Amino acid sequence: MGNALKDQGKLDEAIAAYNKALSIKPDYAETYNNMGVTLQDQGKLEEAIAAYNKALSIKPDYAVTHRNLSGLIKYKRNDPQISSVDELLKRLDLKDADRCHLLYAFAKMNEDLGCFEAAYDNYVVGGALRKKLLAYDLRHDRALFAKIREVASSLNDFDSTPPNAKTSHTPIFILGMPRSGTTLVEQIIACHSQVQGAGELNFLGNLGNSIACGAKPLTPDSMTKLQVKYLDELAKLSNGHQFVTDKMPHNFLYIALVLKALPEAKIIHVKRNPAATCWSNFKHYFQSNGLGYSYDLSDTVQYFSLYQDLIDFWDDLYPDQIYHLDYDRLTVDQELETRQLVEHLGLDWEDACLSPHENKRSVRTASQQQVREKMYSGSSEAWRKFEPYLNGAFDEFVTQ
Known part of the structure; x- marks a missing residue:
């Protein structure tokens, strides 16, 4: 219901539905992620960041949330999320879609840190994966x-x-x-x-x-x-x-x-x-x-x-x-x-x-x-x- 309301642009009602879902299942990482997206649409960026962080505390390998969060953060070198994403990218069992999300997050992190060559390389590899997943020609x-x-x-x-x-x-x-x-x-x-x-x-x-x-x-x-x-x-x-x-x-x-x-x-x-x-x-x-x-x-x-x-x-x-x-x-x-x-x-x-x-x-x-x-x-x-x-x-x- 929250997702349907969000897609209709009824964002306050969507947040209410997400909160009701969380009252039934408090450790529902997907709901926190979707709530973060909705709060972001409303311009409530601090609340969105908190929702994304809550999702990651429940599900630390949640790739799409890492990417969502990366768009709201100006990274400094000691940010623990950077090492988390770096370690996740070393896993050999990652699905292509998850690896793609993580590559875009890691590219943004490197760009914020001034490591432009590393950022570019991650944008290239992430983009190639996304193009493959979409079968674009x-x-x-x-x-x-x-x-x-x-x-x-x-x-x-x-x-x-x-x-x-x-x-x-x-x-x-x-x-x-x-x-x-x-x-x-x-x-x-x-x-x-x-x-x-x-x-x-x-x-x-x-x-x-x-x-x-x-x-x-x-x-x-x-x-x-x-x-x-x-x-x-x-x-x-x-x-x-x-x-x-x-x-x-x-x-x-x-x-x-x-x-x-x-x-x-x-x-x-x-x-x-x-x-x-x-x-x-x-x-x-x-x-x-x-x-x-x-x-x-x-x-x-x-x-x-x-x-x-x-x-x-x-x-x-x-x-x-x-x-x-x-x-x-x-x-x-x-x-x-x-x-x-x-x-x-x-x-x-x-x-x-x-x-x-x-x-x-x-x-x-x-x-x-x-x-x-x-x-x-x-x-x-x-x-x-x-x-x-x-x-x-x-x-x-x-x-x-």
């Missing part, structure tokens, strides 16, 4: 991008616009590569009194992927169903607000679909320094299984090129219909970029949009900690600590 994504571009021509020529069902809710799609600043941008927009931040929604992909890829016929009926179903789902999350954000980054695949089926929608494309974006994808363990490209540096760079080419394709096809927001410029000139964004959305200015770190809404993405801190510049240079070990992987970006 970049050729599948290449084929997907090609198919989407092919179908886009038919979508562009499609005359039968959906009936534009009467709705008081306007979608704001915030999209781009993962780790490009989409969570921060949503946090800024969600500070506005007329906007509900709904997070990463899978509705568009679930409803429209088959149309965008040509697996389902493009007809007036299929487009109308897409529009009505999407807006119905959005209404359930609106909490009475006129505007609702959908921050699923990979919705950049479906821009043609959005512009045809949901013409009232706003599209915000967030872009960031390519090397920083690729590095941040590569070093992160994503809960979603749909980001297999991120676990091999070469795959990540090639996927980024596919994404960049597709964005250019959309711009040529739909000029002036996509708002491009540069994350790095946002961090340098926060007020100017924020005011221009709010104006583009057709909203009246509210000063709260300049304090996204004070927004107490639950954040359930990889950037949940960063968006609770004051905005700062320079994060896009963090990858350079690892530059000596990358064998020129980002050279094409650095020379652009």
